[in-house]
Amino acid sequence: MDAELLTIGNEILIGQITNTNAVWMAQQLNLIGVSVIHMSSVADEREAILKAFDDASERADLVLVTGGLGPTKDDITKKTFCEYLETDLITNEDVLSDVTSFFTKRNKELTDINKKQSEVPNGCLVLRNKNGTAPGMWMEKNNTIFVSMPGVPYEMQGIMTDSVLPEIKKRFKLPFIYHKTVLTQGIGESVLSEMISDWEDALVEKEISLAYLPSPGMVRLRLSSKGFNETELKNKIESETEKVKPLIEKYIYGYEEYGKDQPKIEEIIGQLLLEKGLKLGLAESCTGGYISHLITSVAGSSDYYNGCIVPYHNEFKNNLLKVDSSVFEKHGAVSKECVIAMVKETILTFKADVAIAVSGIAGPGGGTVEKPVGTTWIAVAYGDRIIQKQFVFGDNRQRNIHMTAMTALNMLRKLILKIED
Amino acid sequence: MDAELLTIGNEILIGQITNTNAVWMAQQLNLIGVSVIHMSSVADEREAILKAFDDASERADLVLVTGGLGPTKDDITKKTFCEYLETDLITNEDVLSDVTSFFTKRNKELTDINKKQSEVPNGCLVLRNKNGTAPGMWMEKNNTIFVSMPGVPYEMQGIMTDSVLPEIKKRFKLPFIYHKTVLTQGIGESVLSEMISDWEDALVEKEISLAYLPSPGMVRLRLSSKGFNETELKNKIESETEKVKPLIEKYIYGYEEYGKDQPKIEEIIGQLLLEKGLKLGLAESCTGGYISHLITSVAGSSDYYNGCIVPYHNEFKNNLLKVDSSVFEKHGAVSKECVIAMVKETILTFKADVAIAVSGIAGPGGGTVEKPVGTTWIAVAYGDRIIQKQFVFGDNRQRNIHMTAMTALNMLRKLILKIED
Numbered sequence: 001m002d003a004e005l006l007t008i009g010n011e012i013l014i015g016q017i018t019n020t021n022a023v024w025m026a027q028q029l030n031l032i033g034v035s036v037i038h039m040s041s042v043a044d045e046r047e048a049i050l051k052a053f054d055d056a057s058e059r060a061d062l063v064l065v066t067g068g069l070g071p072t073k074d075d076i077t078k079k080t081f082c083e084y085l086e087t088d089l090i091t092n093e094d095v096l097s098d099v100t101s102f103f104t105k106r107n108k109e110l111t112d113i114n115k116k117q118s119e120v121p122n123g124c125l126v127l128r129n130k131n132g133t134a135p136g137m138w139m140e141k142n143n144t145i146f147v148s149m150p151g152v153p154y155e156m157q158g159i160m161t162d163s164v165l166p167e168i169k170k171r172f173k174l175p176f177i178y179h180k181t182v183l184t185q186g187i188g189e190s191v192l193s194e195m196i197s198d199w200e201d202a203l204v205e206k207e208i209s210l211a212y213l214p215s216p217g218m219v220r221l222r223l224s225s226k227g228f229n230e231t232e233l234k235n236k237i238e239s240e241t242e243k244v245k246p247l248i249e250k251y252i253y254g255y256e257e258y259g260k261d262q263p264k265i266e267e268i269i270g271q272l273l274l275e276k277g278l279k280l281g282l283a284e285s286c287t288g289g290y291i292s293h294l295i296t297s298v299a300g301s302s303d304y305y306n307g308c309i310v311p312y313h314n315e316f317k318n319n320l321l322k323v324d325s326s327v328f329e330k331h332g333a334v335s336k337e338c339v340i341a342m343v344k345e346t347i348l349t350f351k352a353d354v355a356i357a358v359s360g361i362a363g364p365g366g367g368t369v370e371k372p373v374g375t376t377w378i379a380v381a382y383g384d385r386i387i388q389k390q391f392v393f394g395d396n397r398q399r400n401i402h403m404t405a406m407t408a409l410n411m412l413r414k415l416i417l418k419i420e421d
Numbered sequence: 422m423d424a425e426l427l428t429i430g431n432e433i434l435i436g437q438i439t440n441t442n443a444v445w446m447a448q449q450l451n452l453i454g455v456s457v458i459h460m461s462s463v464a465d466e467r468e469a470i471l472k473a474f475d476d477a478s479e480r481a482d483l484v485l486v487t488g489g490l491g492p493t494k495d496d497i498t499k500k501t502f503c504e505y506l507e508t509d510l511i512t513n514e515d516v517l518s519d520v521t522s523f524f525t526k527r528n529k530e531l532t533d534i535n536k537k538q539s540e541v542p543n544g545c546l547v548l549r550n551k552n553g554t555a556p557g558m559w560m561e562k563n564n565t566i567f568v569s570m571p572g573v574p575y576e577m578q579g580i581m582t583d584s585v586l587p588e589i590k591k592r593f594k595l596p597f598i599y600h601k602t603v604l605t606q607g608i609g610e611s612v613l614s615e616m617i618s619d620w621e622d623a624l625v626e627k628e629i630s631l632a633y634l635p636s637p638g639m640v641r642l643r644l645s646s647k648g649f650n651e652t653e654l655k656n657k658i659e660s661e662t663e664k665v666k667p668l669i670e671k672y673i674y675g676y677e678e679y680g681k682d683q684p685k686i687e688e689i690i691g692q693l694l695l696e697k698g699l700k701l702g703l704a705e706s707c708t709g710g711y712i713s714h715l716i717t718s719v720a721g722s723s724d725y726y727n728g729c730i731v732p733y734h735n736e737f738k739n740n741l742l743k744v745d746s747s748v749f750e751k752h753g754a755v756s757k758e759c760v761i762a763m764v765k766e767t768i769l770t771f772k773a774d775v776a777i778a779v780s781g782i783a784g785p786g787g788g789t790v791e792k793p794v795g796t797t798w799i800a801v802a803y804g805d806r807i808i809q810k811q812f813v814f815g816d817n818r819q820r821n822i823h824m825t826a827m828t829a830l831n832m833l834r835k836l837i838l839k840i841e842d
Contacts, residue, residue, distance in 0.1 A: 013457045015447030016632065019440060022462075026436030036434045037469065039462040041443075048458070055476065179435075190492045190534045212493045213432055214573070222437070282731075288717025289710030292731050296709025299785050299818055301733075307741075308731035310703075310713050316728045316771065350737065364720050372526070392528055396552060397720055399575070 001172055003034045004060035006052055007041040008068035008077050009151060021066050021153055028165060033174035033226065034062065044068055049080045057144035062168070067151035069134040071113045077148060078137075082121045085141055089119040092126050095135045102133055127163040131155045136163060175226045178233040180241050181213075181256035182221040184248060185265065185410040189214045192221075196247050199240075208240055216399050217406035218265075220256070234258075250419055253410055265409045266294040272416055273304035273354070278382075280412075281350030282308035283321055283342040285333065286360035286376060291405045306350040311342075317359075321345040334359050334371055336388050339379035343388075347381055354416065355381045356408045360391075362400045376404050380412045387415055422455045422593055425481035427473055428462040429489035429498050430572060442487050442577055449581060454595035454647065455483065465489055470501045478565035483589070488572035490555040492534045498569060499558075503542045506562055510540040513547050516556045523554055548584040552576045557584060599654040600645035601662050602634075602677035605669060606686065606831040610635045613642075613669065620665050629661060637820050638827035639686075641677070655679070671840055674831055686830045687715040693837055694725035694775070699803075701833075702771030703729035704742055704763040706754065707781035707797060712826045727771040732763075738780075742766040755780050755792055757809050760800035764809075768802055775837065776802045777829045781812075783821045797825050801833045808836055 005025055011017050019041065026036045038059055042048040049068075056063040068077030082089055096118035103110040117133040120126055127136030127147070134150040136159040147164055149156045168174070184192065189212050193200070203210055203223070213220040223240055227233050245252065256262040273280055282292050292308035295301055311317040314328045323333075323341040331337045342357035360376025367373035373395055379388040389411065393403045414421060426446055432438050440462065447457045459480055463469040470489075477484040489498030503510055517539035524531040538554040541547055548557030548568070555571040557580040568585055570577045589595075605613065610633050614621070624631055624644070634641040644661055646654050666673065677683040694701055703713050713729035716722055732738040735749045744754075744762040752758045763778035781797025788794035794816055800809040810832065814824045835842060 012443075013447060013460065014451050015444045015449075015457075016634075018444045022433075023436045023439045026434060028436075030435050036436075037464060039434065039460075041460040043458060188529065190532055191530075193493045193534060194532060209431075209495075211431055211495055212491060213437065214491070222432075224435075284710075287714075288722075289705075289713030289729055289731070290717075292710030293708075293714045293822075296711075296731075296733070296783075297819060297822065301709075305733050307733040307737045308710055308729070309741075310710070310717075310729035310731075312717070312723055312726050312728040320728075320730075320770070349741070362717075374526075392526070394527060396575070398718060399552075401714075401718065 001034050001062065001168075001174060002037045002060045003029050003062040003064060004038040004040070004056045005036060006056055006063055006065045007039075007151070008044060008049060008065065009041070010043050012041045012067075013043055021151065021156055024153070024157065025064060025160065028160060030177055032165060032169055033177050034168065035177075035226075044076055046076060046080055046083075049077065050084060053080075053084050053146070057142055057146075061144060063144060063146045064164070065146060065148045066156055069148065069150045071117055071133075078119065078121065081137070081139065081146070081148060085121055085123075085139060087122045090122045091118050092120045092135070093118075094128070095120065095126060098128060098135070099133045127159050129155055129159055130162070131158045138164075138167065175228055176230045176233055177224060177226045178230070178237050179222060179224040179258050180237050181223070181262065182241060182244065182252055183254045183256060183262070183265075184219050184221065184251040185217060185253050185406055187219065187248065187251045189219050192219055192248065192251070196244055199244050199247060203240065206236060206240070208237065217403040220262070250414065250421060253413055264294075264298075265406060265413075267298050269409050269413055270295070270298045270301055270304060272413060274300075276416065278304065278353040278416070279306050279351065280304055281306050281346045281352030281355045283346040283355070283357040284308060284310050285312065285317070285342075285358060286362045287358050287401050287404050287408075288312065288362075290401050291356060291358070291408060294405060294409070306352055309346070309349065317342065321349070332371070334361055334375055334377055336377055336379075336390070339377040339388055340386060343379040343381045343386060347383075353383065354412060356412055357381075358404055358408055360393075360400065360404060362404075363395060363397045374400050376400065378404065378408045378411060380408065380415050382415050385415065387411060387421070389421075422483065422589075422595060423458045423481045424450050424455050424483040424485060425477045426457060426460040427477055427484055427486045428460075428572070429465060429470060429473075429486060430462070431464050431495075433462045433488075434464055442572065442574055445574070445578065446485055446487075446581065449586060452598060452600065453586060453590060454598045455589065465495050465497055467497060467501055467504075470498065471505055474501075474505050474567070478563055478567075481565065483566045484568070485585070486567060486569045487577055490569065490571045492538055492554070499540065499542065502558070502560065502567070502569060506542055506544075506560060508543045511543045512539050513541045513556070514539075515549070516541065516547060519549060519556070520554045548580050550576055550580055551583070552579045559585075559588065596647050596649060597651050597654060598645055598647045599651065599658050599679055600643055601658050601679060602644070602683065603642040603662060603665065603669075603673055604675045604677060604683070604686075605640050605642065605672040606638060606674050606827055608640065608669070608672045610640050613640055613672075617665055617668050620661075620668065624661065627657060627661070629658065638824040641683070643677075671835070671842065674834060685715075685719075686827060686834075688719050690830050690834055691716070691719045691722055691725060693834060695721075697837065699725065699774040699837070700727050700772065701725055702727050702767045702773030702776045704767040704776070704778040705729060705731050706733065706738070706763075706779060707783045708779050708822050708825050708829075709733065709783075711822050712777060712779070712829060715826060715830070727773055730767070730770065738763065742770070753792070755782055755796055755798055757798055757800075757811070760798040760809055761807060764800040764802045764807060768804075774804065775833060777833055778802075779825055779829055781814075781821065781825055784816060784818045795821050797821065799825065799829045799832060801829065801836050803836050806836065808832060808842075810842075
């Protein structure tokens, strides 16, 4: 079953708001086996809306329409639906009673404009809205179902959960869609793709689709498959996830499980530290506190995190982390010797079991021929065991900061789990 | 001039990522006088893409396409463009040289798959991508311009800013849209709106539109007007900006000038520190390094920033910032006494002229009846002068961290500029 999402409203087109409704609806539909094949946003204009209805009904079995249901003059969705369905607006007594009690409860006066909210296209199935005044409406034309809902996210979500999703499941026999996502760090999309190309090629005949989802420093590999036997699908995807694991094991820092949120690397590290009872300390030069910010953005991080020093000049690397001034003279602040000294002292300062120290040239200034912008040294320590590595990331300051953080967190994870690099 | 935004990629349709590109592009186009009349998202499928190209060319003069340009097998945008334009892929030597140097700089091997990134439809205008390997491409068919760009936000934004927007301005006579944005911190949208309501009401007949653009801790007020006489528009908007200033002066931390990026508060603070020759030090408990991250995300911040200590437990507030243990016993770590002690020692530790110290309960745990989640103390110091204040922000951890940072930075700004609170 193919669905299309249609948003009506100028606020999306002028970039005033982000279309978060579309993400939520797509996730909910995918979870019950409905494929979203198209999304559109159009203005509050009669011709544009009618054209969008026509186009959508050619593509999809189900069209979910949000927006344009407010009581003001610029909202014309209901009127345009009547024109499209060749019918008229009639007052629905259930909705009128809902709207009246909505205003009574809030001690607000019910105006004629508010009463108009209870008018719906004749013949539609009304979907009650417990969070607002504009009802949802379920309509059909030429074998396509149209559902119209308000654009306010929690009103739309209420109507979807209470009425639309149950109604779809009741009326249609839907396939099951199973997903699992492999989260990798430290390998680019193209090298990754070459490493797993034989495995990837064999997915086609198993009817599993694979998507590469890159972000700086990370690539997510999403496997998905659709069918009617839930157990079979699950086993098939889990088995392929197991097969790809040995090919790229050292890059995999976690998995996104079906129906759950994607875990962030700082959450995975946090969980690991908590399980092992380890305390973390940080020393950040080029990342300027970003790793500390990521770690502390996780609720409960004070259970495993002790603190951070950001020594943004050599003088403070010396004063606060006892990096000997000879290190700066002989090797510079962006050096193996410097990050090793930093990470050792961080363990002591924060009475930590594990620590990360980074020093690099984030840019755009500060690069030299030997050490261009992007050059970064990272050291991670677990007690006495220290691993340090040099990277050359790139030209972009924000990206260098982010890449350094992602790489450092994954190095720490591998050190704790004794995964060879 | 009418534009359409087309996103290609399954990740949007299954709800895995939010389409933030569309918001950013719509804003940028609106600012130069181009109207966005339609947005669509389609799957990485030949037929769906070809149909979307056809439909878009009927509606719009300009179609901006993002996504589907990765080097892997699931990305078919380029191939489908060739089919649509009835042309072939050819290697572009400039792009090949960009791609090669992209990999060389990073000490990574250039694979055959990477080389394919330099293939573009014959006859297209290539738009260089300084942040990645997939170039932008400017093509035309039946009087409609198609621009294809990668979906990675900072790559797309780079190509838009460097090439697409200037090219549109060069080729078309667009109405002039002048705008100026007043940046405020520390006042909510509704209170702000009441304070300026008479001024706001008078804008209508001057044909100036006003938008409230809220984000946690901040509200931006954007004034804009459209026409063909640039000087007249500019004078009109500047004059209204001057009129609103005395009404809300203490909340205004800056302005976004026409044609320039919105200055972030950390950039405004950075500029101020640089001009006055002041050095900054930080001590962050509840914000966990976020203020330090913001400060150091500005290029050149090492000229005025010395460093930060994140003491995530009382023990380290005591060891590193000499907060007396009696302070914790008598007043707790989230107290006036604690942040004053922290800010004083931060001035000394980092040999700083100005400093910020924060301590609060970010949540979700740690709240009490007297000090609920969101309770935060902030102290700012300029030499011997210290100002401290308590806030109770709210329940959401990420929002509390962000609100604390925004508020602290603005308190420091006001202290330096001697603006009364």
